[in-house]
Amino acid sequence: MKSLKSILALSFLFLTATSSLVCSDGLERKDLNEDVVKTVVVSPNGAANFKTIQEAIDYIPSGNSNWIKIILSPGIYNEKIVIPKEKQKIIMQGNSASEVTIQYNDAGLSNSSGPITVNAEYFVAINITFKNYNCSYSTPIIPYEEIKVAPSIILMADMAWFYGCNFISVQDTLADLLGRHYFRNCYIEGAIDFIWGNGQSIYQNCVINVKGVTSKGVVKGGGMLPGFITAQGRENEKETSGFVFKNCVINGDGMASLGRAYRGYSRVVFYETNIANIIVPQGWDAWDYKGQEDKFTYAEVNCIGEGANKSGRVMWEKNLSAQEIDFLIEPKTFIDEDGWMGSLPSSLVSLLSPSSIF
Structure with missing residues (x-):
C-alpha cells in the first residue's frame, strides 16, 4: 500500500492532467470535484494508486462521512x-x-453472483459498464438452456444514484433488491426478469434492450420464448417500493412481457416511454399470484410506439389517477421525500433540477 502522501500526490497529478476531459454524457471531471474530499485512481495496468477496485474500496476508512471519489482508468476490471x-x-x-x-x-446465485455488490448507502456510479459472464454471445438469440441467474450488479442499500451506466447480462441483470435508487441515461440489457427486486426506483431516460431467447425444450418444435423485463417484489400495500420508468425506450431482438409479479403487491409503471413492437399483447403476467391480480399496480401511461398498443392487455392493468401518477413520477415524492438527493455533490444535484429531468 502506498503512503497517504504518495496517493494524494498521484491523485493531484492525474486530475491536473485530465481535468479537461469530458465524460460520455457531458459531465466533466472537474465538475465532479466539488464536495469531494479525496480522490484516488485505479488502473488495471497498475499505473495508478491501485490496480484493483476492491483495493480502493478497502482503503476507504470505515464510518466514512465525506465524499470520496474513485476514478477508474479505461480498461476491463475482472473483479x-x-x-x-x-x-x-x-x-x-x-x-x-x-x-x-x-x-x-x-x-x-441471485443475491451474490456477479461483479459488484453494494451494501453501503450513498453510492454513486458514473459512466461505467457492469457486465456478467453470459453476455458474450455472438448472436442476439440466446439458447434458453444455457441461461443462468447472473446479475451484473446487486443493490442492497438505500440511496444510490447511477448516471450513464450500462448493465448487461441475460437473467436477473439488475438486482434492484432494496432501497431508493435513481437511474438516469442508463442502458439495461437482458431477457428474463432482468430488472428485479424490491427496490424503490425511478429509471429516467434509460434504454431497455430485450435479448431474444429460443428453446426447443420449452416451446414445442422450437421457437422464440418471451421473457420478462421486470419482476418487482413489493410484498404488501404498506410497502413503498416499486419501479417507475419515465421517458425510457424499450427495444431489442426478443419478445417480452413488461413484467411479472415477483411478490403479491408488485408495482411497475411505464410513463411516456417509447415501446417497440416486442411486447406480448397481454403485457403483464401474474406468475405465482394468479387470483390476486387486483393487488398489483401495473400501469402504462402516455406511452408511444407500436408496442404501446394496449388493446390486448390484461383486464387487471391499472388506470391510475393523475394524482397517483404525479406522485410516482416525481423524485421528490417517490424516492426523495427526506431530501437525500440534495446531499449529493452539488454538481450532481444540479442534474436533478426539474428543467434537467422533466
Missing part, C-alpha cells in the same frame, strides 16, 4: 467487488461506459 455498509459516500467514475467495464464470470 468480484463488495462494498461493505460502513463504506458510505463513494463516487465511482469512469470517463465513458464504453471504455470502463467491471465484469466477472459468476452465476447461479
Whole structure:
C-alpha cells in the first residue's frame, strides 16, 4: 500500500492532467470535484494508486462521512467487488461506459453472483459498464438452456444514484433488491426478469434492450420464448417500493412481457416511454399470484410506439389517477421525500433540477 502522501500526490497529478476531459454524457471531471474530499485512481495496468477496485474500496476508512471519489482508468476490471455498509459516500467514475467495464464470470446465485455488490448507502456510479459472464454471445438469440441467474450488479442499500451506466447480462441483470435508487441515461440489457427486486426506483431516460431467447425444450418444435423485463417484489400495500420508468425506450431482438409479479403487491409503471413492437399483447403476467391480480399496480401511461398498443392487455392493468401518477413520477415524492438527493455533490444535484429531468 502506498503512503497517504504518495496517493494524494498521484491523485493531484492525474486530475491536473485530465481535468479537461469530458465524460460520455457531458459531465466533466472537474465538475465532479466539488464536495469531494479525496480522490484516488485505479488502473488495471497498475499505473495508478491501485490496480484493483476492491483495493480502493478497502482503503476507504470505515464510518466514512465525506465524499470520496474513485476514478477508474479505461480498461476491463475482472473483479468480484463488495462494498461493505460502513463504506458510505463513494463516487465511482469512469470517463465513458464504453471504455470502463467491471465484469466477472459468476452465476447461479441471485443475491451474490456477479461483479459488484453494494451494501453501503450513498453510492454513486458514473459512466461505467457492469457486465456478467453470459453476455458474450455472438448472436442476439440466446439458447434458453444455457441461461443462468447472473446479475451484473446487486443493490442492497438505500440511496444510490447511477448516471450513464450500462448493465448487461441475460437473467436477473439488475438486482434492484432494496432501497431508493435513481437511474438516469442508463442502458439495461437482458431477457428474463432482468430488472428485479424490491427496490424503490425511478429509471429516467434509460434504454431497455430485450435479448431474444429460443428453446426447443420449452416451446414445442422450437421457437422464440418471451421473457420478462421486470419482476418487482413489493410484498404488501404498506410497502413503498416499486419501479417507475419515465421517458425510457424499450427495444431489442426478443419478445417480452413488461413484467411479472415477483411478490403479491408488485408495482411497475411505464410513463411516456417509447415501446417497440416486442411486447406480448397481454403485457403483464401474474406468475405465482394468479387470483390476486387486483393487488398489483401495473400501469402504462402516455406511452408511444407500436408496442404501446394496449388493446390486448390484461383486464387487471391499472388506470391510475393523475394524482397517483404525479406522485410516482416525481423524485421528490417517490424516492426523495427526506431530501437525500440534495446531499449529493452539488454538481450532481444540479442534474436533478426539474428543467434537467422533466
